[in-house]
Amino acid sequence: MNKRRKSPIQMISTEEHHCSIDLRLKILGRLPFFTDLNQTQLKAINQRFNSLGFTKDEYIYFSGDTSERMFVVAEGKIKLFQPGFEKRNVLLNILLEGDLFGNLTVFGSSTYTDTAQSLTSSCILSISSQSFGEILEEYPSLAIKSLQVMEKRLIAANKRVFEISTLPVEQRIVVTLLTLGEKLGKKTDQGVLIDAPISREDLAEMTAATPESVSRVMKQFQNNGIIDSGRLWVSILDLAVLRKLVEIE
Amino acid sequence: MNKRRKSPIQMISTEEHHCSIDLRLKILGRLPFFTDLNQTQLKAINQRFNSLGFTKDEYIYFSGDTSERMFVVAEGKIKLFQPGFEKRNVLLNILLEGDLFGNLTVFGSSTYTDTAQSLTSSCILSISSQSFGEILEEYPSLAIKSLQVMEKRLIAANKRVFEISTLPVEQRIVVTLLTLGEKLGKKTDQGVLIDAPISREDLAEMTAATPESVSRVMKQFQNNGIIDSGRLWVSILDLAVLRKLVEIE
DNA sequence: GCAGTTAACTGATCTATATCATGGAAGCTG
DNA sequence: CAGCTTCCATGATATAGATCAGTTAACTGC
Known part of the structure; x- marks a missing residue:
């Protein structure tokens, strides 16, 4: 058997990332959300996003914080989990480039129900829920697309309930x-x-x-x-x- | 201790319901979805709904059926579950008057991922996913509201994963x-x-x-x-x- | 390259909950 | 209301997986 004990994973440096405008535009353009928009529209939307770099293991937000932003992973891997008493966390999802997280619903719940932590160094774009709401109002097709993202996750969550409940x-x-x-x-x-x-x-x-x-x-x-x-x-x-x-x- | 062994639950008759136009309008008007609409708009939307009665224990759809309709509970209680091998089902939700189920996402997944069964006799309104999509396109605020419904359910599902994973x-x-x-x-x-x-x-x-x-x-x-x-x-x-x-x- | 740290492995034991099996009570049906 | 069906209660036993404890291996930083 192959005894490759060294990790084959690219851990990227623990240095902070800096997300260039170019990278931001590229990421946003790739999102299922924004594929219907033209370059001009995309640029306008891009204006409303912030970017921020995170190092390995750094937290992006904590469960219970007031939720006022929607996030997009531009680079790196993010883990979402529900913190439990004394290390008994429950890992909900691992996100990669292009995935959305945070407050996707504009005027939904007022605090985050999970904690987001960077598994690698990462670059994260974010937008205020209010701005996001305005965009959704302006482009109804985007709202329907976010509905589909939500549905996918709901189905995945239900599948997981099923698996935990029935499988060894x-x-x-x-x-x-x-x-x-x-x-x-x-x-x-x-x-x-x-x-x-x-x-x-x-x-x-x-x-x-x-x-x-x-x-x-x-x-x-x-x-x-x-x-x-x-x-x-x-x-x-x-x-x-x-x-x-x-x-x- | 009070020994009340007779069931206090109103099981309604096992007769089929028939949903009157009046009932339908009342139900639709009560939905968080439609509260912003005026009577004329509501009536127009009401046109696009069907109504159907179900008896106790009757199935509304099965997991795996092609999903082309969105449903609303007008009267009665509905149970959603994922069928498992040999009776090992997982009950996902119990719905009551006003709750939505079925295909909420217009062009999302193409088959139902759960089975819907009437716990009591019930009256169910339904609309084709296409019509529902048209309504959402027309009223962006409705799409945002459905997003919120979805978010609530996703949070509930995650909470349940957490509970099953950590609690005795x-x-x-x-x-x-x-x-x-x-x-x-x-x-x-x-x-x-x-x-x-x-x-x-x-x-x-x-x-x-x-x-x-x-x-x-x-x-x-x-x-x-x-x-x-x-x-x-x-x-x-x-x-x-x-x-x-x-x-x- | 060595010391320190964190992750992974593994054996021994324990326990919460499933399984299996049976009896009894509530509700329904003719 | 007698007989049937379905749901609920409960004891005895089995077991998957948790817990506890100690060792080993991989990576990190000086």
């Missing part, structure tokens, strides 16, 4: 790895590398399990050659076998 | 009872009656537990005088104590 730990880990592979996977000569620094504890917080249980299951998968994994990284070697582990039985 | 069965049952009381509670001389036919199995499907475990916990709560409960009904006698059971500890 091993299968919960499998579906989580598959989802992560789908979203963050980079094809390499060593299989599908999950391109974000994910710890056993992170996986535990995603699967409603303990780090120890995750460790045991992951080790077993490694021994079977289904995955390869080390400190803060995971690579899926055999997708087919992994998928089979959760098929109807 | 007893506390999961408590938070579920509190939520049900909040949403479906009717103040009576016998405490807050949860005004829907909820079985131990339903509660189990809401709390990721087994009916047996639910039964044991509920019995214990009855012995402590916190709740009263019988076949297909639950009443909360002591809200304060119930709340205390899930406070930080």
Whole structure:
């Protein structure tokens, strides 16, 4: 078996990013939201965004803070979680370039219900909820698109409730790895590398399990050659076998 | 202890409902969606809705059906769930008068991800996703309102993931009872009656537990005088104590 | 390259909750 | 109201996974 114990993940430097205007325009143009707009409209909207750099592990906002901004990941990986008592957090989502977070609903709830933390160094664009509201009013198609983003997340959240409720730990880990592979996977000569620094504890917080249980299951998968994994990284070697582990039985 | 073993719940007849135009207008006018519209606009929109009656236990749609309609509960209680293998369902939500369900996103996913079943006899209004889309395009404020509905549900779903992941069965049952009381509670001389036919199995499907475990916990709560409960009904006698059971500890 | 730190592994034990099995009560039906 | 069906209660037993504790391996910074 390949004994590659060094992490294959690009952790980018811990230096702060600075997001250029160019990068901002490119990111905004790529968003499903804004694909219908022309360059002029895009530039006008771009004016209303701020950009901010974050270092690894830095917090963007905390659960309970008054929520007055909508954020877009321009570069880096962001983790959203609900903090629990004494380290018992629940990891809700890992976001990458182009993903929206924060207050998407203009006049919805008044405080953030989750905490956002930068997993790598990152560049984040943000806009005040008020400005965002004005944009939505102006372009109704954008509101419908945000509805679709919300729906996707609601369906994902319900799927997760279902999985936690009905599957044993091993299968919960499998579906989580598959989802992560789908979203963050980079094809390499060593299989599908999950391109974000994910710890056993992170996986535990995603699967409603303990780090120890995750460790045991992951080790077993490694021994079977289904995955390869080390400190803060995971690579899926055999997708087919992994998928089979959760098929109807 | 009060030994009221007869069900206090109004089960309405198992006859089909028929929704009058009057009822339809009243329901639509009450929706957070449509509160901004005047009578003429409301009447125009009302035209585009169908109404349909369902008997107790009847299905409105199944998970996997192609989703081309948005629904509104006009009368009765609807349960949404994800069907699992061999009776291991997961109950997602219980809806009452005024609640929306089905395809809220116009051009989102193409099949329903849950199954909708009438808990009582009920009257349901529905509109094609296309018509609904046209309405949203016409009134951007409505799209923003649906965004808020979606956000509320997403937050609730995430809260549930958190609870299932971090709380023991007893506390999961408590938070579920509190939520049900909040949403479906009717103040009576016998405490807050949860005004829907909820079985131990339903509660189990809401709390990721087994009916047996639910039964044991509920019995214990009855012995402590916190709740009263019988076949297909639950009443909360002591809200304060119930709340205390899930406070930080 | 070495010391210190954090993450991952692994064995032993414990426990909350599932499972299995049975009996009993509430409501419904003719 | 007798008989049937469905829901609920409850005891005995089993077990997945948590907890506790100690070791090992990878990365970080001087």
